[in-house]
Amino acid sequence: MGDQMLSNRIRRLRFDAGEMTQQELAEKVGVTRQTIIAIEQGKYSPSLPLAFRIAHAFSCRIEEVFQYDREL
Amino acid sequence: MVKLQTRAWIELAVAVWLTVISAGCFVLLVKLNSRGMDTLLIGGITGLIGGLIIAVHQTRVERQFDEREKQIRHKAFTWSAMGFVVLFGVISFAAFFTVGGKGTIPVYFLPALFFGCLLFAQFVQSAVILIQCAQESNDG
Numbered sequence: 001m002g003d004q005m006l007s008n009r010i011r012r013l014r015f016d017a018g019e020m021t022q023q024e025l026a027e028k029v030g031v032t033r034q035t036i037i038a039i040e041q042g043k044y045s046p047s048l049p050l051a052f053r054i055a056h057a058f059s060c061r062i063e064e065v066f067q068y069d070r071e072l
Numbered sequence: 073m074v075k076l077q078t079r080a081w082i083e084l085a086v087a088v089w090l091t092v093i094s095a096g097c098f099v100l101l102v103k104l105n106s107r108g109m110d111t112l113l114i115g116g117i118t119g120l121i122g123g124l125i126i127a128v129h130q131t132r133v134e135r136q137f138d139e140r141e142k143q144i145r146h147k148a149f150t151w152s153a154m155g156f157v158v159l160f161g162v163i164s165f166a167a168f169f170t171v172g173g174k175g176t177i178p179v180y181f182l183p184a185l186f187f188g189c190l191l192f193a194q195f196v197q198s199a200v201i202l203i204q205c206a207q208e209s210n211d212g
Contacts, residue, residue, distance in 0.1 A: 031138035034074055034208060044140050
């Protein structure tokens with residue numbers, strides 16, 4: 001199972017949330033900006049607690065932020 | 073420079089510094105031809121106290137990192153442990169085949185080998201972290 005199967009809409013959600021910067025999101029969820037960049041680019045799959053914190057930062061459900069693309 | 077890179081450079085510098093100090097102490101012990109239980113006890117207690125200080129400090133340092141950084145550090149530690157084992161094995165067998173099964177080597181070779189391998193392991197650990205950070209910054 002590769003990391004590339006987990007896609008996300010963080011960039012879009014940041015834009016919708018008043019063009020929130022990566023740094024602002026990082027501070028909200030308690031990680032570094034580099035981690036947010038890695039998650040946005042799909043290079044790092046966050047833990048479940050971090051995924052929930054990111055979803056809460058955008059006041060939406062976790063499945064609205066992260067999508068698991070099942071390989072057929 | 074991100075916190076992870078800074079820490080990697082600091083840890084490498086500290087490892088070099090500690091190796092130089094340890095090497096100096098061992099050279100002195102070799103020159104004095106120190107041996108016996110009292111030397112072993114002093115060396116053991118010093119090593120234990122030093123190890124405990126490093127362990128406590130590392131636990132505090134580890135709390136500063138987020139989960140991705142911890143994952144990178146864990147990966148780097150795995151590589152450094154492998155580096156330690158491989159170098160230890162290579163030098164041990166190289167010595168065995170060079171000197172021969174019935175040959176002799178100076179006993180100071182053993183702690184020198186240990187500290188050399190520790191330094192190499194720290195070098196590998198820092199290198200893995202720095203390479204990973206460089207790759208990420210290249211990717212934007």
